[in-house]
Amino acid sequence: MNERILDADVGIVGAGPGGMAAAVELARAGLRVLVLDEGARPGGQIFRQLPAGAAGGKIAEPPSHHHGHALLQQFGAGAITVRSQAVVWNAQPGRLWFEQEGASWLLRCQRIVLAPGAYDRCIPFPGWTLPGVITAGAAQVMVRGFGIRPGQRALVAGTGPLLLPTVTALLAAGVRVVAALEAAPRLAALKALPGVFGNGARLREAFWYARQLLQRGVRLQWSSAMFACEGDGVVRRAVIGKVDRHGRPRRETARTVDVDVVCAGFGLVPSIELGQLLGCAIARTDVRGGWCVTVDEVQRTSVPSVLAVGEICGIGGGEVAMAEGRLAASAVLADLRGGEVPAALRARVRSERKAADAMLRAFPPLPGLYELADAPTIVCRCEDVPLAKVREAAELHGRDARGIKMGCRAGMGPCQARICGPSLQAMACGDGRVPMDAPVVQVPVKAVSVGTMLAAPPG
Numbered sequence: 001m002n003e004r005i006l007d008a009d010v011g012i013v014g015a016g017p018g019g020m021a022a023a024v025e026l027a028r029a030g031l032r033v034l035v036l037d038e039g040a041r042p043g044g045q046i047f048r049q050l051p052a053g054a055a056g057g058k059i060a061e062p063p064s065h066h067h068g069h070a071l072l073q074q075f076g077a078g079a080i081t082v083r084s085q086a087v088v089w090n091a092q093p094g095r096l097w098f099e100q101e102g103a104s105w106l107l108r109c110q111r112i113v114l115a116p117g118a119y120d121r122c123i124p125f126p127g128w129t130l131p132g133v134i135t136a137g138a139a140q141v142m143v144r145g146f147g148i149r150p151g152q153r154a155l156v157a158g159t160g161p162l163l164l165p166t167v168t169a170l171l172a173a174g175v176r177v178v179a180a181l182e183a184a185p186r187l188a189a190l191k192a193l194p195g196v197f198g199n200g201a202r203l204r205e206a207f208w209y210a211r212q213l214l215q216r217g218v219r220l221q222w223s224s225a226m227f228a229c230e231g232d233g234v235v236r237r238a239v240i241g242k243v244d245r246h247g248r249p250r251r252e253t254a255r256t257v258d259v260d261v262v263c264a265g266f267g268l269v270p271s272i273e274l275g276q277l278l279g280c281a282i283a284r285t286d287v288r289g290g291w292c293v294t295v296d297e298v299q300r301t302s303v304p305s306v307l308a309v310g311e312i313c314g315i316g317g318g319e320v321a322m323a324e325g326r327l328a329a330s331a332v333l334a335d336l337r338g339g340e341v342p343a344a345l346r347a348r349v350r351s352e353r354k355a356a357d358a359m360l361r362a363f364p365p366l367p368g369l370y371e372l373a374d375a376p377t378i379v380c381r382c383e384d385v386p387l388a389k390v391r392e393a394a395e396l397h398g399r400d401a402r403g404i405k406m407g408c409r410a411g412m413g414p415c416q417a418r419i420c421g422p423s424l425q426a427m428a429c430g431d432g433r434v435p436m437d438a439p440v441v442q443v444p445v446k447a448v449s450v451g452t453m454l455a456a457p458p459g
């Protein structure tokens, strides 16, 4: 018997809202559930918890987060085996290989539920590689996951609903937010209204954020963006100004603000690598962040024993992830025990997705934002490739992802194109509307030691 091989009925990747909701329902029904998450504590991105015993002030949260607290409690109280700081690096149907505390493990299970979430979309601009320039998601991870204050004077800029929680997290950490810039025009807020008004929770959330900003004297500046960051080894200033309705900088409006931290948020990209590795079909859904794992009406992927929930199926937020987690659990139970998936669970997912889509449609990553970078701007920060070289490579080898990679190594460093990949082809073509090719995935999907791979228990 190999002690590094575990068995469960269902293996879940990700202890965010999607994974936790699925785990709670499956455990309630008596199935053996094992959840793997690379984080130190459950919660995922939205319900991120400080490390046990860590100091950190209380951060005000919107009303919808009460569902998250209830879910965390149920998750903690359920008969669920959780492996934290467990990085899943390889997968086959019925098999998940992971590294935990330097050891190599295999989980064998009848069903896999993928709930690995998303990552920040990056759009390069001059100065974005300066220390002190971070993504909006990173700012939240620092404040809410580690109790770290990222700076004293912050600029928050980009587009999409995630800018608001970033501002409130920074304010709660005692950071002064000198400007909050939304590239979309004010009209976008009106376009988002059908999604907000059709969904009580989102309406309450929108009002809550508006009140938070008002009370703290932070005004969201519409049709505005950060053009560049400047500094001598660390960020000291940001050049900001107005953009047109396509997001193109109106350079005549440029002005400078003094800052020591800049949080740039351009939306999220689904984390689909494990789905691809398992052979699940993927499709591009631009409104939901690009390439997503395709699922049927009960969250089954094209691989019979694999289901997917939350951001991996398209960006949608915590409420969508929880609803999909519960639906997937019900589908697993129907498969393994027989019975029907309740229609109410499907209806809930449809309604949450509809509201989320309306919101996302109002805040697309505007094509003009891809014009912020100039020739020397680094596009691939792992391999230090500037925009000029990316364009040269595209000219010589073709404008597809493969041609660009072959020509200049952009996207071939340790992040495996997670950072530059979604914008690489748009940057190469000088046209923000150019979509990315389907990402290429290979083992390991996360950085683990060679020792871990060599010691991997055989499947």
Ligand SMILES: Cc1cc2nc3c(=O)[nH]c(=O)nc-3n(C[C@H](O)[C@H](O)[C@H](O)COP(=O)(O)OP(=O)(O)OC[C@H]3O[C@@H](n4cnc5c(N)ncnc54)[C@H](O)[C@@H]3O)c2cc1C
Binding pocket: 013, 014, 015, 016, 017, 018, 019, 036, 037, 038, 039, 043, 044, 045, 046, 047, 086, 087, 088, 089, 115, 116, 117, 118, 119, 120, 136, 137, 138, 140, 141, 162, 165, 166, 268, 271, 309, 310, 311, 312, 316, 317, 318, 321, 446
């Ligand atoms: C950095 C960041 C911050 C965000 N902050 C907010 C916010 O404040 N408010 C908001 O409304 N939305 C926020 N979001 C959006 C968020 O993605 C969703 O609202 C929600 O958390 C999605 O739930 P999920 O279950 O799909 O995934 P997540 O909550 O992202 O959970 C996925 C989990 O899977 C784990 N995981 C991923 N890959 C692996 C692997 N290979 N091995 C092991 N574990 C793995 C991760 O550690 C994570 O805990 C944030 C997103 C990001 C990327």
